[in-house]
Amino acid sequence: MTNAAPQRPRGNPARTALICVGVAFGMLGASFAAVPLYDLFCRVTGFGGRPLVGTAGTGKILDRTMSVRFDANVAPGLGWKFEAESPEIKVQVGATQTVFYKMTNRSDRTVTGIATYNVAPEKGAAYFVKIQCFCFTEHTLKPGESFEAPVVFYIDPEIAENRELDGVHAITLSYTYFASKSGQPVAEGKAGPVKGDAGNSKL
Numbered sequence: 001m002t003n004a005a006p007q008r009p010r011g012n013p014a015r016t017a018l019i020c021v022g023v024a025f026g027m028l029g030a031s032f033a034a035v036p037l038y039d040l041f042c043r044v045t046g047f048g049g050r051p052l053v054g055t056a057g058t059g060k061i062l063d064r065t066m067s068v069r070f071d072a073n074v075a076p077g078l079g080w081k082f083e084a085e086s087p088e089i090k091v092q093v094g095a096t097q098t099v100f101y102k103m104t105n106r107s108d109r110t111v112t113g114i115a116t117y118n119v120a121p122e123k124g125a126a127y128f129v130k131i132q133c134f135c136f137t138e139h140t141l142k143p144g145e146s147f148e149a150p151v152v153f154y155i156d157p158e159i160a161e162n163r164e165l166d167g168v169h170a171i172t173l174s175y176t177y178f179a180s181k182s183g184q185p186v187a188e189g190k191a192g193p194v195k196g197d198a199g200n201s202k203l
Contacts, residue, residue, distance in 0.1 A: 058129075060157045061094040068155075070099060071174035078179050079107030080141070094157040101134060102148045103177065105141035114138040114180035120172045127159035128171055138180045 068091055070084035081104040091097050105111055115135040119125040134149035141147060151173070159165055178185035 058094050058096075058154055058157060061092050062157050062160060064093045064160060065090050066093060066155060066168075067091075067170040068097070068099075068153075069170060069172040070101075071172055072101065073174070073176040075176055075178040075185075078113055078177055079111060080104060080113060080177055081106050082175070082177050091155060093155045093159060096131065096152060096154045098150050098152050100148050100150050101175070102146060103139065103141065104146040105143055108143050110140060110142045112138055112140040112180050113177045114183065114185050115175045115177045116185055117173065117175045120174065121168060123165065124159070124168055124171045127156040127162075127165070128173070129154055129156055135175060138183055 067088055069088045070086065072082045072084055074080050074082050081102075083102055085100045085102070089097065089099065103113070114137070117133075117135050119128045130151065130153045132150060132152035134151070139147055139149075153173075155171070159168075180186060
């Protein structure tokens with residue numbers, strides 16, 4: 001008596017196809033969700049050199065002072081001039097500070113822009129807290145129009161408890177203005193250049 005070969009269970013082609021489609025859409029949705037979730041994660045933790053976002057000052061001021069440097073850049077094609085009122089200031093850790101930036105549209109057309117930003121050294125970002133910043137929203141400037149806006153910030157006193165940062169005496173806050181669409185920066189090459197482009201503008 002011969003033994004019959006074991007029968008493999010037959011799959012359901014329609015069910016398999018449905019599962020594959022569901023997985024594909026799930027991965028696509030996750031990729032779109034990753035951008036805002038990553039941005040939120042960076043804002044909360046300071047990861048990737050992103051400053052934290054606060055709603056009020058800390059109320060605790062230390063004797064320790066640090067230098068804060070302000071870097072201003074303009075992406076190709078935007079046509080703006082962008083600068084801070086001062087390239088560097090001395091601040092007391094914990095004290096709330098305000099620094100103004102000025103943007104001027106030097107092109108011949110109305111342009112909407114938004115600033116991306118980060119802090120260096122990266123490990124200092126977790127202690128650099130912004131209360132108010134023009135970089136939270138996009139701005140539209142007509143040809144020749146200028147706009148001044150503040151950055152209100154403080155350095156968290158908890159930085160003194162991190163022994164690894166004892167040797168950090170300066171923090172650089174760096175901005176780059178890009179043309180924007182729907183509140184998001186447009187990468188270089190996505191938007192056509194405009195007449196009167198200022199290129200990169202540094203202090």
